[in-house]
Amino acid sequence: MPIDPSIAIGADLGSRTFSWTESDVLLYHLGIGAGARDGDNLSPAALRYTLDGPSLQVLPSFGVVAPTFHETDPPPLDLPGCEITLAQVVHGSQSVSVSGPIPTSGTATIRTTLTDIWDKGKAAVIWQEGVTTAGPDEPDGPGEELWRVRSSIFVKGEGGWGGERGSAQPVVVPDRGPDHVSSYAVTPQQALLYRLCGDRNPLHADPDFAKAAGFPAPILHGLCSYGIVLRELTDGLLGGDATAVAGFAARFAGVVFPGERIRVAGWREEDQVVASATIEGGDRDGSPVLADCVVTLA
Known part of the structure; x- marks a missing residue:
């Protein structure tokens, strides 16, 4: 198999x-x-x-x-x-x-x-x-x-051999208003710039490849969204101090197209920040970008 x-x-x-x-x-x-x-x-x-x-x-x-x-x-x-x-x-x-x-x-x-x-x-x-x-x-x-x-x-298309299904504990955001909300406008050339950081997957740059993969246009790298969200949370809740971050974990929950906006919300919780990231505005308003986001504090 x-x-x-x-x-x-x-x-x-x-x-x-x-x-x-x-x-x-x-x-x-x-x-x-x-x-x-x-x-x-x-x-x-x-x-x-x-x-x-x-x-x-x-x-x-x-x-x-x-x-x-x-x-x-x-x-x-x-x-x-x-x-x-x-x-x-x-x-x-x-x-x-x-x-x-x-x-x-x-x-x-x-x-x-x-x-x-x-x-x-x-x-x-x-x-x-x-x-x-x-x-x-x-x-x-x-x-x-x-x-x-x-x-x-x-x-x-894989799986089905009877192996362990695995488990994942979803991260639940607090039942109160976020301590931080910001919005980042993804630039039209964002994926073309980010691909110079070592990820040349044509899904993020080649319109024909993206269409063959089922997308109307190239999508932003998931790890670019990952970095954007961590930077927004660091700036918004940690005074822009990258040394205050001991770790960051997230699940990729949806796609981002260059030109869209990412809304980042964060909740400060003792030794961590819990966060969400969604699309802001347009036809896909509220669509998930990252889920189960946790910033561990140093």
Whole structure:
């Protein structure tokens, strides 16, 4: 069968050493909308994302894309025991947790494991976890842990082998008004800019490919929405201080088309922020973007 859990679950996907620079951090922040509002070019708070120098900070979501930031090919799907294609796959969920502030430049190694596969009957959910440590891969063991990522992909047309269905605890927003609400206007070129951060999937750039996949136009990268929402919450509830974020988890609940607006609502709850993200305005007003959003505070 196309997915063989006996081979896939627990498979070591190997390690890769990568480097990043301040320029990569700046491009990533621009890709997720930093500096896009009127006056941001003069705002010290906004310039912490977009101006290199001693005040530059790194939003933790950068850790998700840093290992593949310089890739120019569509993402590969050569997972052990999984014969699947890019057209079958959508990003299901993503989380990142950091051990401390991510440096504005450096070299690190990520080691990735395929941790689980859920059988949803007509689809499968494949989970991966990656641990990033400082420095190149050394024979005497890994360096200090910098951050950890966990993600799932939803594979259409697979499943049905009688495996575990898995479980997920939905995040319920508090029964009161949000502590923060903001709206971000996705620019027409947002996906074209964000794809320079290492995700060249043609679904986000090629109109013909998008139509063949069932969409009327290219859609925004899920991880771009992910970064936008974390940035909006950081600015709105944490004083724009990226070092106040210890982690961010979310489930991808819907698509965004360039030109639409994303409404972000956040509730401060002790050591975390619970949030929602939906489309604002237009024919798709209220449509979900991200669900089960939780920012863990440092």
